[in-house]
Amino acid sequence: MQSFEWVDAESVEQAVSLLGEGNERQPVVAKAGGMDLLDLMKNGVVAPHRVVNLKTIKGLDGVRFDAKQGLELGALVTLARLSRESEVRRRYVALADAAEHAATPQVRNAATIGGNLLQRPRNWYFRNEYFHQASGDISERARAGENQYDAIFDNQRTVLVHASTPATALVAYGASVELTGPGGKTRMVPVSDFLLPPDMKRSTDTVIAPNELLTRVRLPALGAGxxxxxxxxxxxxxxxxxxxxxxxxxxxxxxxxxxxxxxxxxxxxxxxxxxxxxxxxxxxxxxxxxxxxxxxxxxxxxxxxxxxxxxxxxxxxxxxxxxxxxxxx
Ligand SMILES: Cc1cc2nc3c(=O)[nH]c(=O)nc-3n(C[C@H](O)[C@H](O)[C@H](O)COP(=O)(O)OP(=O)(O)OC[C@H]3O[C@@H](n4cnc5c(N)ncnc54)[C@H](O)[C@@H]3O)c2cc1C
Known part of the structure; x- marks a missing residue:
């Protein structure tokens, strides 16, 4: 792993501004729980010049429920907390169960819902530095090779699947993510539109811009039945x-x-x-x-x-x- 700068961000504004300073030669990346990012760095798939630690930002780990507005989750809420939070378990049980069954207890204690939605594919070829440097498309290698866990639908362009399992429940509940960019400008994007088919040529499999942070996840209020x-x-x-x-x-x-x-x-x-x-x-x-x-x-x-x-x-x-x-x- 190459050496890199580390910054403990103090605010969303500061983190957004630091991310905006990155470029192709000197990439700047956000780190939440670090469960996916550090794997990618250790595998040589991602080599940032600077890592912006989001865990030091206060106020991004709230869980708020309102009978009219629904559920609001800060991007830094961990999967462990999501699985046991009483309002989530009582009212959004599919999400609580998805969080509970993702990964391992150790991973769930560190992994955040924001980072979970932004993780990259868990595909053998994608996770190997060699295939990023070699010529040829990673999806095509998987198509011709070890494709046991890959897509069985819509697999003409890519066979890779998005890795997030909480995303399955979030799409079923009609959830949206809040993205915050420069000047505190926010936009809401349905999770179903936020996730893009995995593509090795991009640095993300979502519609997030390089100078945006995922700040919140919102689930609509649900009817009585x-x-x-x-x-x-x-x-x-x-x-x-x-x-x-x-x-x-x-x-x-x-x-x-x-x-x-x-x-x-x-x-x-x-x-x-x-x-x-x-x-x-x-x-x-x-x-x-x-x-x-x-x-x-x-x-x-x-x-x-x-x-x-x-x-x-x-x-x-x-x-x-x-x-x-x-x-x-
Ligand atoms: C053995 C094992 C089994 C697993 N099983 C599952 C499973 O069944 N289901 C599942 O869903 N996952 C599973 N995982 C993956 C794990 O859940 C994810 O790695 C984790 O949720 C990522 O969250 P994080 O907070 O650690 O993200 P990080 O690693 O910190 O970040 C991931 C990515 O998101 C970016 N990022 C993070 N937060 C933000 C933000 N707020 N705004 C903008 N960018 C951001 C980072 O730059 C990085 O690119 C498993 C992992 C392991 C090791």
């Missing part, structure tokens, strides 16, 4: 990345489903919402047969790669179980 569930399916229970994950948010009127959001992570370059499956549920009372139909619709059109066709039936089962779990919540 909202029910939700989340499931992450890995090869083992802990310390692992998913094969796929699914978040379901249902707006129920008694036993009848009025609105549905079904979002699938780790199966497409960005979390994939499945309108066809959602439509099947609306206006109906859920039973095992309907959940089965919705799950079948959710995997329609999959285009698996040479080594990941196994993901299709796994995903179908996870969608069916998560829809049933949401309705029964």
């Amino acid at each position: 909202t029910k939700a569930a989340y499931h992450k399916q890995g090869e083992r229970e802990s310390y692992d990345w998913p094969i796929c994950d699914v978040a379901v948010v249902l707006q129920m009127d008694g036993k009848v489903i009025r609105q549905a959001a079904i979002v699938m992570g780790w199966v497409a370059p960005t979390p994939r919402r499945v309108a066809e499956a959602e439509k099947l549920l609306v206006g109906k009372t859920l039973d095992e047969g309907l959940a089965r139909q919705a799950a079948k619709a959710a995997v329609e059109g999959a285009t698996p790669l040479s080594k990941n066709a196994y993901k299709v039936p796994v995903l179908e089962a996870v969608v069916r179980r998560t829809v049933l779990a949401a309705a029964a919540a």
